[in-house]
Amino acid sequence: MMNLKSHPALLKRLLLLAVAGLVFPVLPAQDSVLDQFEAEDPCSIGIFSSVKQFQPGVPFQVGVLIQPLPGWHGYWHSSRDGGDAPDVIWSLPAGWKVSEADFPVPKRMVEEGDLISIGYNKPFLLRFNLTPSSRSNDDDLSKISIPVKVIWQVCEKVCIYGKSETELSISRGDESITMDTGGSSMLAGWRDRYPVAAAKARGFHFEQQWIPEPGSTPIRKGTWVVRWSRRGDDRRPAVPLQWIAFPHGIEEGLISEARVERWNRQSSVENPRPVGWQVRFELQELGLGFHPGLLGVTLVPSPGKAAGPVPGMPAVTLEGPQEKKPK
Incomplete structure (x- = not known):
């Protein structure tokens, strides 16, 4: 933690x-x-x-x-x-x-x-x-x-x-x-x-979810889930990848280390996402000024035991979910 x-x-x-x-x-x-x-x-x-x-x-x-x-x-x-x-x-x-x-x-x-x-x-x-x-x-x-x-x-x-x-x-x-x-x-x-920003990471789809602990007012605990996968139209050769996730520091609170796991989303005609990865961070003792937009993570691909970056696959930095501004 x-x-x-x-x-x-x-x-x-x-x-x-x-x-x-x-x-x-x-x-x-x-x-x-x-x-x-x-x-x-x-x-x-x-x-x-x-x-x-x-x-x-x-x-x-x-x-x-x-x-x-x-x-x-x-x-x-x-x-x-x-x-x-x-x-x-x-x-x-x-x-x-x-x-x-x-x-x-x-x-x-x-x-x-x-x-x-x-x-x-x-x-x-x-x-x-x-x-x-x-x-x-x-x-x-x-x-x-x-x-x-x-x-x-x-x-x-x-x-x-x-x-x-x-x-x-x-x-x-x-x-x-x-x-x-x-x-x-x-x-x-x-x-x-x-690392490159997630918006500039060619060929990948990212999604995330902030899950506050039920009944916590103000929010003191929660789970941040980050998922990503190769896009269906990405034609680059498949590389056997392992990923490491480095969460960014927050001013107040505890954020866990977490292991990246394989993530299977059921594909459909409407949503043909391939197999991907996910990581779940547990957060505790959050300060009064906390909001999910303060979160960040750097996702680092690795070709197994080989050293060095993966050609054509840069590390990616993803910011936490931002609050939607009213129209």
Whole structure:
């Protein structure tokens, strides 16, 4: 069960802060643990841009590479019992905008104390869309530097918070955008590792249902059922798939882990849906501000024991059922 305010998570946070020396003074017995980090941080960062020169108002992609040392791991945006995801802080020029981070598909990990966390045990690239100001300024022809700061947490036998800084150097092009070959190559290499929105998942049908616990006012418990299947007109070769479902975090409440199961809907002339999959999440101790639209899940296809993404079958992100607006 996920509880962002659970006692184990709170105790773990206090332990992490203690190890980082942010809450309690470092005790002599901790010196041997911390000495190994004095020469080198267990995490570093890099930055990659799709362009060398931008045009006013035209978005471009930037990737921030989070690189834990071998044996260390970082965290997804919804890490369950795990730690905190990287926080990327941009110092943008006036009029510029940056999107929320796109996180690549994570993996399930079991940490000390049988804690379940969701994250990455290898370097991972956070992807952003940067949009320059639409106003043209002659001063932009000279190279500008955009400071970028990353607050990260990585864990091995202990967990460490840290901060890394870099900058993005870029200039405005005279008449056209100039691509950055190295940055574009890096971003292209990661393209298939990001989930797509369910509405853009070609060849799939999705449906979902929120089932509140009867007699609960306000709603304190419920079940979220998500089902999906290949469309009848999808002509791509059938791939033996297994699926993993990673529920997104909620501000208040518990959401269970759940195993994806095969789902058989009886086909008919009116509704010829093929065999598909389903997952059922049980939710408890929901806050007063909860509504099903706050839910989210990332569905990850896997070709059995083989590693890596399924060609032509990206992971999918599905938001919870939205309230229908009155006409």
